[in-house]
């Protein structure tokens with residue numbers, strides 16, 4: 052559309068008109084989502100939240116996006132529209148690793164939108180306990196980082212609790228040095244161990260003499276920096292804002308592609324969307340070639356294994372369980388027989404869930 056010949060007054064009048072139309076359409080969409088809710092209620096369905104349907108909507112929006120906004124921008128706008136509509140029907144309780152300002156909170160908001168009811172917790176085990184006990188319907192837990200690898204605690208807890216993985220979130224992790232004092236006055240840096248590992252080189256180069264103090268989360272790091280007149284923290288921009296700290300240096304992670312993958316845990320099953328993942332835990336019979344035997348049904352059926360991770364089995368010394376992530380849904384006709392074959396080869400087999408791949 053040609054805009055350059057129009058005056059500022061004309062352009063603003065046109066924007067006001069478009070806003071009126073957007074508002075009317077938003078209202079229409081809200082009423083339709085409410086009608087879906089009424090229908091579900093009439094049919095006795097207690098659940099309004101359908102992550103599979105949401106993933107399909109977001110993918111279609113991104114595919115049909117005419118610009119000028121990026122796909123991620125339109126997806127995040129739609130994420131909020133869906134979230135606001137859903138909140139009219141059902142207040143989703145979502146537990147994450149708090150306090151406010153952590154990456155877990157950012158991941159939870161990216162997945163559920165800001166209209167869900169978020170509950171900060173003190174630890175990852177507490178998130179599992181809350182979801183298992185019904186105090187939260189869903190939990191968001193970190194599972195792997197592209198620089199540092201697995202979050203072993205999460206892997207172990209996935210085995211300990213009878214919960215389902217019902218979604219995944221990928222979050223670009225940007226770390227910032229934050230403080231209310233200049234760099235030269237910093238004597239202590241409060242930092243979460245995962246963050247510390249992701250900023251190792253930067254810290255060694257720029258703050259080699261400073262004491263690094265371990266804290267349980269990036270949010271607590273910011274909290275502690277506020278209380279210490281010689282302290283700084285490595286934290287998120289949200290935490291810097293929340294605790295009124297200045298960003299002394301942004302983006303201090305050693306790997307500029309640093310990304311963390313989070314899982315959404317709950318008690319629901321999702322239906323196939325055509326772009327899904329399935330997560331399993333398996334153990335082979337303890338003899339030579341058992342891992343090869345376990346994986347060969349996947350290779351034979353050309354199923355893409357996106358991740359394999361081993362952990363001590365904890366039931367016996369020097370025995371291991373394998374965490375496998377693969378493309379596809381357990382109800383997909385090409386994956387079902389493969390999973391059956393894999394289960395038959397295993398001394399232990401559990402499907403942790405099939406869920407839509409992260410959308411944006």
Ligand SMILES: O=C(O)C(=O)C[C@]1(C(=O)O)C=C[C@@H](O)C=C1
Pocket residue numbers: 084087088099100101102104105108132133136137
């Ligand atoms: O389609 C549904 O089942 C709805 O409830 C509507 C809607 C939406 O706003 O599009 C809302 C919440 C669900 O999680 C998925 C979709």
